[in-house]
Amino acid sequence: MADYDYDLFVIGAGSGGVRAARIAANYGAKVAVAEEYRVGGTCVIRGCVPKKLFVYASHFSDDFEDAAGFGWTVGDTKFDWKTLVSNKDKEIDRLNGIYIRNLDKAGVEILDSRATLKDAHTVHLERLGKDVTAERILVAVGATPFLPDIPGIEHAITSNEAFHLEELPKRIVVVGGGYIAVEFAGIFNGLGVETMQLYRGALFMRGFDDDLRELLAEEMEKKGIDLRMNSDIASIEKKDGELHLTLCDGDVIKTDAVMYATGRNPNTKGLGLEQAGVKLGMAGEVVVDEYSKSSVGNIYAVGDVTDRANLTPVAIREGHAFADTVYGGKDVKVDHSIIPTAIFSQPEMGTVGLTEAQARERFDEVDVYKTAFRALKNTLSGSEERTFMKLVVDAKSDKVLGVHIMGPASGEVIQAVGIAVTLGATKAQFDMTIAVHPTAAEELVTLKEKWQAPVIKAAD
Numbered sequence: 001m002a003d004y005d006y007d008l009f010v011i012g013a014g015s016g017g018v019r020a021a022r023i024a025a026n027y028g029a030k031v032a033v034a035e036e037y038r039v040g041g042t043c044v045i046r047g048c049v050p051k052k053l054f055v056y057a058s059h060f061s062d063d064f065e066d067a068a069g070f071g072w073t074v075g076d077t078k079f080d081w082k083t084l085v086s087n088k089d090k091e092i093d094r095l096n097g098i099y100i101r102n103l104d105k106a107g108v109e110i111l112d113s114r115a116t117l118k119d120a121h122t123v124h125l126e127r128l129g130k131d132v133t134a135e136r137i138l139v140a141v142g143a144t145p146f147l148p149d150i151p152g153i154e155h156a157i158t159s160n161e162a163f164h165l166e167e168l169p170k171r172i173v174v175v176g177g178g179y180i181a182v183e184f185a186g187i188f189n190g191l192g193v194e195t196m197q198l199y200r201g202a203l204f205m206r207g208f209d210d211d212l213r214e215l216l217a218e219e220m221e222k223k224g225i226d227l228r229m230n231s232d233i234a235s236i237e238k239k240d241g242e243l244h245l246t247l248c249d250g251d252v253i254k255t256d257a258v259m260y261a262t263g264r265n266p267n268t269k270g271l272g273l274e275q276a277g278v279k280l281g282m283a284g285e286v287v288v289d290e291y292s293k294s295s296v297g298n299i300y301a302v303g304d305v306t307d308r309a310n311l312t313p314v315a316i317r318e319g320h321a322f323a324d325t326v327y328g329g330k331d332v333k334v335d336h337s338i339i340p341t342a343i344f345s346q347p348e349m350g351t352v353g354l355t356e357a358q359a360r361e362r363f364d365e366v367d368v369y370k371t372a373f374r375a376l377k378n379t380l381s382g383s384e385e386r387t388f389m390k391l392v393v394d395a396k397s398d399k400v401l402g403v404h405i406m407g408p409a410s411g412e413v414i415q416a417v418g419i420a421v422t423l424g425a426t427k428a429q430f431d432m433t434i435a436v437h438p439t440a441a442e443e444l445v446t447l448k449e450k451w452q453a454p455v456i457k458a459a460d
């Protein structure tokens with residue numbers, strides 16, 4: 001066997017890379033991980049974790065309003081952005097420290113440098129100015145925000161910068177219609193920023209269940225977000241201390257900040273993967289097999305850089321499966337077919353399995369059970385916000401194919417429902433489950449009426 005510096009060299013200390021590095025080291029491999037920014041990756045440093053903290057912060061405005069119906073008088077409220085950012089940064093520093101300690105404990109060497117490939121076994125460490133060799137290389141470099149090439153795009157921010165703004169803008173325009181755009185529109189709106197969201201298509205959240213998409217749009221508008229579908233920016237100009245956004249239809253919108261959440265690209269540029277013979281896909285993603293192995297036998301990739309399902313828990317699972325398979329003598333593949341996920345929009349949404357449209361494409365007969373209602377809390381709070389629950393069922397086997405929910409704590413609920421759907425539970429088994437009362441989630445086990453499409457009568 002050739003003599004390498006390491007058994008495994010991991011590029012990128014995010015969720016997938018850290019998990020793979022630790023587990024491989026626990027199996028006895030000599031492992032190093034290179035990170036050019038901060039250990040923890042997107043999720044911990046500038047993604048899921050700080051985002052969720054911001055979501056909590058933004059909910060207080062609704063909570064203060066809701067309190068009145070329960071007899072509370074809330075005095076003058078005031079929000080201080082700098083306090084939130086600084087407290088958030090402290091928490092991120094704490095988590096960053098935990099990640100570093102866990103790698104240390106596992107015996108993984110952390111190299112504070114950008115790493116690029118020279119060939120299939122040689123890594124160049126830019127900051128350290130040296131080359132090292134490894135038997136295997138794991139690419140876990142994640143993804144980076146994509147910004148369209150329009151005049152003035154340099155004035156736009158992305159979620160990366162949103163976490164560190166010096167001041168909270170008075171007005172903001174959020175561009176995009178995916179997870180990040182709806183989550184940040186909700187955050188800014190809740191913090192009192194005059195918020196507009198632009199989406200280029202007819203209805204945002206493409207790929208999610210249509211009922212959820214429509215209801216979310218209605219609820220976000222009710223909360224005061226100026227939601228504009230079929231709308232996109234042609235150019236951005238900075239004038240007199242504000243931004244002038246010229247839309248494709250010629251309209252001009254004046255704002256203080258514009259945040260693009262128009263997707264993320266795999267971070268493979270300049271990494272030397274092509275020179276090492278690694279096949280990349282159309283979006284620059286590393287093409288991998290079911291064991292996360294690339295077209296080069298000793299080079300693997302996990303997480304967003306592979307553009308499979310770009311979610312932290314999936315990256316962690318892929319990293320763990322790689323280490324178990326390659327260093328633990330097990331045969332572990334990751335099943336990407338059923339992935340529960342939450343969208344921390346306001347209201348929050350949770351989803352697992354097939355949408356109604358996907359189910360109708362794949363199954364002959366599909367039953368749908370759904371309900372929209374005002375949750376108990378809102379009878380006193382006065383909030384008009386609705387909660388929504390939907391089950392998509394294969395009529396022949398009675399198997400629940402998908403669950404789509406909107407309302408408080410949907411992320412928590414869908415995690416538990418995800419177990420049932422992953423295990424292939426039937427509608428009868430959902431119904432067999434005793435309800436927890438009074439909760440919103442009890443609707444999931446008490447939905448009796450099949451939803452019938454309304455009969456549309458021809459106009460007289």
Ligand code: NDP
Pocket residue numbers: 148175176177178179180181183199200201204205206232261262263264309310311341342343344
């Ligand atoms: P998404 O891919 O989810 O959404 C991108 C949005 O931008 C889509 O609405 C897309 O429109 C639109 N878009 C793309 N290109 C352009 C363009 N040139 N001009 C205008 N609009 C454009 O990306 P996000 O950035 O929201 O999120 C990135 C990833 O992060 C997601 O894959 C998600 O998995 C993950 N994430 C997960 C979270 C969670 O689990 N809660 C939270 C945040 C992020 P169209 O639909 O027409 O293509």
